[in-house]
Amino acid sequence: MKIHDPPMTFAPNMEPEWAAGLEKNSDPYGGAVYRYASEWATRMEAAIASGATVVECAKDASHEADDEGITGFMYGCAVSMLSRWWVHGEALRRWHNLDCQLGTEGEKANESGGVLNPALLNITPK
Numbered sequence: 001m002k003i004h005d006p007p008m009t010f011a012p013n014m015e016p017e018w019a020a021g022l023e024k025n026s027d028p029y030g031g032a033v034y035r036y037a038s039e040w041a042t043r044m045e046a047a048i049a050s051g052a053t054v055v056e057c058a059k060d061a062s063h064e065a066d067d068e069g070i071t072g073f074m075y076g077c078a079v080s081m082l083s084r085w086w087v088h089g090e091a092l093r094r095w096h097n098l099d100c101q102l103g104t105e106g107e108k109a110n111e112s113g114g115v116l117n118p119a120l121l122n123i124t125p126k
Helices: 015-024 028-049 054-065 072-085 089-100 105-112
Strands: none
Touching: 015 028, 015 072, 028 054, 028 072, 054 089, 072 089, 089 105
């Protein structure tokens, strides 16, 4: 997967932060997160241009963009990155928090501005 040029429509003044992070994450793991985030945002933008909302296209686009086998942690990193740097990031953050909540923690994250980590494990004794 290639990072698109430009990879997405950036939120105002955020492209330099994306570029700096991309330069620091040239390793296979970090690079895969950037490639995935870029592909995901680009696919969502195409759907949005056709009339879809972020809520309507995020899940399908996330699966379509994953051709490297990202982990749950990588997915969470991509959501965090896009929520900050992408022009539609706030809508994505809010959708993601509600999509992966188990109780009301997504609603609380939306109120606080946070992003839920979808890669957490709950271990309880029997």
